[in-house]
Amino acid sequence: MIVAIASGKGGTGKTTIAVNLALSLKDKMQVALLDCDVEEPNAHLFLLPEFKEKEPVTLPVPAIDQEKCTQCGICTRACAYHALARVGKRVLVFEELCHGCGGCGLLCPAGAITEIHKEIGFVKRGTARGIEFIQGTMNIGTALAPPVIRKVKSRIPKDKLTIIDSPPGTSCPMISAVYGADYCVLVTEPTPFGLSDLKLAVEVVRELGIPFGVVINRADMGDGEVEKYLQEQSIPLLMKIPFDRRYAACYARGGLLVEEFPELKSSFDTLWKAIERRVEA
């Protein structure tokens, strides 16, 4: 089973939920945690995994053999991303614009285009407290997160409960992360920002046809509008975590809530039961 932890708004507690849910289940079943927030991965700061493998994520980008190139212009016209341009008698490649679609190489009549594998990030694998830990990291200066996220997800182990820590937002990185999940937990906070972004995230998961429920973090720091919205929309409220300076301090230093606060351990157990019931239904 794959459970994605997502949110429209950043900083609502996705990583907290993902990490603590994984920890609270690890003695009952085989658990894998995938950090798909490849722009800003954070789950490792809490679980301190021991990494055993590291593999690069590459994007195939064109390399032009200027000797063979006849400057016919087919590739520059075909590139939908304007990653190829004829400058004087040369065709230049702007790698940062390239999506790696391979179209230019297929179409070049002179056979002047080959592909090189440009490194855009890496995937690390290891274990943390008995949890299989898989993390994607996008190189700084790279624009495209989805290829890195797809690579992380290609490593999803069979027969384990997989928890995905998603990037924030509602556009391609978030969609790449949650796509194919059996259930999505949307984490929010009870403020107008939280509500506005929750509504967008709900539209996305509905569009993707993924069953979902909501966790309200810092539940007593705001207003009742999020809960009202959930009731109106018949969206399950899976869990509420109150604001507590002790929790905030624990998070700040990279601590683990379920280990330090027994009352939260039982909340996470209840959260899991709520998810399990809904996936089986």
Place this chain on the structure above:
Amino acid sequence: MKEIVVLSGKGGTGKTTVTASLAALAKNAVLADCDVDAADLYLLLKPEIKETFEFWGSQKAKINENKCEECGKCEDVCRFGAIENFKVNPIFCEGCRVCYNICPRKAIDMVDTLSGHWYISDTKYGPMVHARLGIAEENSGKLVSVVKKAAREIAERGRYEYIITDGPPGIGCPVISSLSGADMALIVTEPTAAGLHDLERVLKLAENFKVAIKVVINKFDLAQEKSKEIEQYCISKGIEVIGKIPFDEEIVRAVSKGVPPVEYSSGPAAEALKNVAVLSFEGVRIA
């Protein structure tokens, strides 16, 4: 005209709260929300939309069933896994046109897609440009560029002194678009392990641009040790921390009321935000 873009790396550190405070205190600014896939600045600045524009951000392939002979070449060449059983999944189609170019029956059309909308609005603080990316749409970087271009045109035409931009989280394409051409990156962080980690990454990105960089630590008193660590890190990088904002429930109340905190409260956080605004304007004038 000088442009300040507010960034953070990590989401939820307080970018929009800081942006709205700058907006409320700037006398002569155009405001822009470049967090186009989870825009929130409108909740505090209450824009009145004057003009709405369509954003035709991308093309998607569409297979014409009448012409398709099911040879499967399109599926073979598509590297995004967007074609299955002679149908295009628009969520995965990146508009690369390879299938369109390769189809021997010319059975594939590239269809322009309405990927969102953008708006020019009035607020009591000045004109505002903002956007909404369509559900499950891509090309947020391109939409950010559209928003920024419009904001610049308005600023130049109206001889505005500043553009104040609320940026997206992360370090990917919309962040890169937000940074391009800016004079100052004001980076809002929080005193947590994740806040520092993400600050390091966004600083490395920003260093590739010709921008002045300043840092603000939000809710600094929730973890004093971490705040010190962040300050030390910034000093080691030669980057100035221009403000430390205390945790203050007045901020949550201001946001719930839909008001920039500096207008709602005169508490310690609001005072710190005012100071950040003053130092940001001073800093960007000489940037």
